[in-house]
Amino acid sequence: MQTSEAQLRAWMTDGLNGDAAAHAALLRALVPLLNSFYRRRLRGAEEDVEDLVQETLISVHTRRASYDRERPFTAWLYAIARYRMIDHFRRRKIFVPIDDVEEILVTEGFEDASSARMDVDALLATLSLKQARAIRDTHIEGLSVAEAAARADMGESDVKVSVHRGLKSLASRILGDRT
């Protein structure tokens, strides 16, 4: 069973606030995640997988000051896991065939997420800054209209109008592309 990002993040935050039980719960929940992360990438090296999982837990513990509470936890975790793995290859002087590098470097769902993000970025870049920002805040980052208005220092109705117009012109652009 894999634990959700929200739960991991909550444990991480509580751990950072000094809650030892939450910290232990976090580390325990990371074991299956890291196991599958490394097992997929180091086929047939079971004992290495266990070493890597333990080393990563130690890194997560000693370097937790480098986690930014405002950012996704799993992205931080997998960045550390990836670094540990590259370091492991370097120490063992294991050479990876270039064809496999890509497979090793993709983080869970990272590729899908980033190519989707690139599409969205390309589309939003065609809008005015104000509209793009309003859509990004409300539809991608999940802020409420009030929060987005406060952040951008605009009126709420202004945000709503920007989102509405922006989405409309995106829709017509995409439909226009198809015909």
Add this chain to the structure above:
Amino acid sequence: MTTEQLIQSLSAKVRPVSRRALGRRIGLGMLGGAVVTMTLVVSVLGIRPDLHDAMHGFPFWMKWFYTGSLGIGAVFAVTRLARPNRASLRGLWLLLVPVLLVAGVGISELADTPSSDWLAMWLGQSWMICPWLVLTLAMPIFIGLLWSFRKLAPTQLRAAGAAAGLASGAWAATIYCVHCPEASALFVLTWYTLGIGLAAGVGALLGPKLMRW
């Protein structure tokens, strides 16, 4: 050790980590190094005797503005590179602003000085030692930053090393200003920049070796 034992030992003592822990850690490392650098400048090189008067003049503040703004930019890069996620350093082109401003002052200096004096102005009295002094004085601050990084998670080690070198070079140069009597913008632009650049280069060279974790 089994993984469960490891988890128990890691979570036996969990110290709270403040929201600003990362900035504080970097600040503390740099401050520790800066104290050593300052002590070296004061005790070995000596404070320039006319410091008080110099602080009323333009050249002194021009130098501080230059090294200080490079230092602030570099510290910004260091804080970005101290987190494991791929850092965006797009704002770094702003470091060109102080360089261009000081270059502008340098051009106006050239216009105000007869061309026979240009060489003397550019080389000053200390061009041969200035870059090396800046590089040497950067070392304590760089070591301080290495200490900071021990609790942080840089993953782009060469970039992190270069940024740490740049930050320590720029702040070492800022401290060195209380000793250095040179007043010309062209001097600063060439020899200070060379010293700071050397520090960044050495940092980039050493980063992958010294910052591994």
